[in-house]
Amino acid sequence: MKRIVLIVGLLLVMVTVGVAGWFATFPRWTEEELAILRGLSIDALPALPKDPSNRYGDDLAAARFGQALFFDTRLSSNGEVSCASCHQPDRSFTDGLALGEGVGTAGRKTMNIIGTAYSPWQFWDGRKDSQWAQALGPLESAVEHGGDRTFYARIIAQEYADQYQSIFGSLPDLSDQDRFPLNAGPVDDPLVNAAWEAMTQEDRDIVTQIFVNMGKAIAAYERRLLPGTTRFDLYVRAAIANDRTEMDRQMNEQEVAGLRLFIGRANCTQCHNGPLFTNNDFHNTGVPAVIGKAPDRGRADGVTQLLSDEFNCLGRWSDAGAEDCDELKFAIVEGEQLVGAFKPSSLRNITLTAPYMHAGQFASLDEVLMHYNHAPMAAVGHSELVPLHINRFEREDIIAFLATLEGGTSAGPEWLAAP
Amino acid sequence: MKNPVVVAIISAVVTVFVLLILLVMLMPMIGPRFLHPMMMASEGMHAQNQPQGLDTATTKPSDAGNFVLGWASESGSVPLNQIHSWVVTVIMADGTPVEDAIIVVDGGMPQHGHGLPTQPQVTQYLGNGQYLVEGLRFQMPGWWEVRFGVTSDNTTDSVTFNLVME
Numbered sequence: 261m262k263r264i265v266l267i268v269g270l271l272l273v274m275v276t277v278g279v280a281g282w283f284a285t286f287p288r289w290t291e292e293e294l295a296i297l298r299g300l301s302i303d304a305l306p307a308l309p310k311d312p313s314n315r316y317g318d319d320l321a322a323a324r325f326g327q328a329l330f331f332d333t334r335l336s337s338n339g340e341v342s343c344a345s346c347h348q349p350d351r352s353f354t355d356g357l358a359l360g361e362g363v364g365t366a367g368r369k370t371m372n373i374i375g376t377a378y379s380p381w382q383f384w385d386g387r388k389d390s391q392w393a394q395a396l397g398p399l400e401s402a403v404e405h406g407g408d409r410t411f412y413a414r415i416i417a418q419e420y421a422d423q424y425q426s427i428f429g430s431l432p433d434l435s436d437q438d439r440f441p442l443n444a445g446p447v448d449d450p451l452v453n454a455a456w457e458a459m460t461q462e463d464r465d466i467v468t469q470i471f472v473n474m475g476k477a478i479a480a481y482e483r484r485l486l487p488g489t490t491r492f493d494l495y496v497r498a499a500i501a502n503d504r505t506e507m508d509r510q511m512n513e514q515e516v517a518g519l520r521l522f523i524g525r526a527n528c529t530q531c532h533n534g535p536l537f538t539n540n541d542f543h544n545t546g547v548p549a550v551i552g553k554a555p556d557r558g559r560a561d562g563v564t565q566l567l568s569d570e571f572n573c574l575g576r577w578s579d580a581g582a583e584d585c586d587e588l589k590f591a592i593v594e595g596e597q598l599v600g601a602f603k604p605s606s607l608r609n610i611t612l613t614a615p616y617m618h619a620g621q622f623a624s625l626d627e628v629l630m631h632y633n634h635a636p637m638a639a640v641g642h643s644e645l646v647p648l649h650i651n652r653f654e655r656e657d658i659i660a661f662l663a664t665l666e667g668g669t670s671a672g673p674e675w676l677a678a679p
Numbered sequence: 680m681k682n683p684v685v686v687a688i689i690s691a692v693v694t695v696f697v698l699l700i701l702l703v704m705l706m707p708m709i710g711p712r713f714l715h716p717m718m719m720a721s722e723g724m725h726a727q728n729q730p731q732g733l734d735t736a737t738t739k740p741s742d743a744g745n746f747v748l749g750w751a752s753e754s755g756s757v758p759l760n761q762i763h764s765w766v767v768t769v770i771m772a773d774g775t776p777v778e779d780a781i782i783v784v785d786g787g788m789p790q791h792g793h794g795l796p797t798q799p800q801v802t803q804y805l806g807n808g809q810y811l812v813e814g815l816r817f818q819m820p821g822w823w824e825v826r827f828g829v830t831s832d833n834t835t836d837s838v839t840f841n842l843v844m845e
């Protein structure tokens with residue numbers, strides 16, 4: 261009797277081990293899943309396309325000049341704020357704050373810069389359609405750099421004349437303060453704005469040309485800030501080669517489980533797809549309004565600003581021909597879907613860029629996932645979310661996976677500080 | 680209860696059963712992390728599943744049968760997440776090319792409840808019932824619908840094409 265129980269028990273154990281071993285020989289990902297993983301990996305990132313609106317985009321000297329401007333605090337009304345004050349290289353070019361802090365407090369959260377050269381739209385609401393046009397926005401914002409066009413043009417003439425002229429050609433003489441007031445530009449400040457209006461169109465163009473070239477130089481710098489290779493990317497390479505040892509070295513079981521949820525039930529790839537983990541489109545995910553403020557209408561207002569922006573692709577300051585402006589020409593300009601819609605952030609380096617959402621509404625990735633899980637009604641417009649029904653452990657898995665997307669930038673350290 | 684072999688087999692089967700049921704009941708708690716992919720075939724493909732037997736024909740009669748429409752990407756293939764152009768051919772049911780059609784384009788991803796990321800437009804009549812539609816972009820893999828509304832000679836009709844982006 262005892263012996264028989266023992267034999268049956270042994271048989272059961274052997275069958276279990278056999279079945280388990282048999283399962284273990286199966287590939288861990290199906291062909292379809294591998295195709296999805298490949299599409300998310302950095303190896304799927306195409307070569308950086310030219311920016312036809314910026315003829316200096318790939319000019320090394322312009323990039324060096326742009327780098328100098330990026331880290332220069334003189335480009336602000338109080339002399340304390342540079343682009344890098346908020347776009348800090350060691351935080352994936354964000355600042356750890358809910359709302360950007362320049363000379364005042366901005367209305368939205370500072371955005372990551374790495375990889376934005378691939379995006380047709382800049383800012384949370386896509387109100388700019390190139391990196392150079394984007395770079396000019398904060399310079400003229402009363403709460404960010406707080407300066408104006410003649411102020412910046414003078415700094416270029418005083419501090420960067422040689423460097424500027426070696427790239428963009430001769431620098432006009434701005435010394436006549438009657439023609440070129442110390443502070444003039446199309447900004448909120450009524451006095452500065454009035455001074456700008458009082459200038460002749462010709463003089464305004466002279467100043468705007470310098471201002472535009474500053475933006476194009478900064479963009480030439482920012483174009484070089486591309487994402488670095490991450491553990492996830494190495495894992496996908498190993499998975500495609502079916503190299504299990506290497507797969508296990510790059511990502512642990514929890515991270516893999518998170519990845520499985522990410523491309524599966526958690527629906528993340530609905531917006532966070534492609535090698536940059538963003539589709540660069542605009543989506544309303546029902547993120548709550550900032551307490552005490554009217555709900556942000558996002559893209560609905562952004563697209564209006566885009567169309568009337570003198571620095572857009574079709575504008576006179578752009579180097580692009582109309583045939584290069586398809587994104588702008590065929591942009592959706594109206595409709596309910598734009599209300600309260602924002603651009604999904606790239607998830608590469610997302611662990612470095614807390615807090616999250618367009619006004620830093622969520623302190624942690626767990627709060628973000630809880631929001632996606634509950635899918636509340638939108639404060640304005642209609643949320644695209646549906647409840648996910650993922651539990652606490654699954655949230656932890658997804659967050660563990662997101663940490664494998666940390667890879668900084670592939671740009672060398674010489675690009676990550678003032679030159 | 681005489682035969683010990685029967686007792687052993689029955690108790691083994693019951694034990695396995697109980698363990699399996701326990702595992703299934705614990706599933707919502709432990710999540711999929713301890714499962715082998717083959718045991719949860721649907722997990723990875725959830726978002727990408729398209730309905731079986733989706734009609735992905737690129738030439739179709741319009742809904743009320745007034746026209747026949749066909750589309751082809753200008754470059755021969757449909758690139759993922761890149762703006763590109765299609766050539767859309769509109770003919771009457773009898774094969775005559777429709778020269779003066781006014782065509783409007785919309786579409787989206789039915790499973791995700793969002794529309795197209797761009798507003799494609801007919802920008803040129805190429806002759807012989809062919810129209811150039813510019814500004815199409817499909818930014819993610821999966822099932823997309825593209826609808827053409829055609830108006831010609833006071834007749835309006837529409838047709839919906841399905842395509843699956845890989």
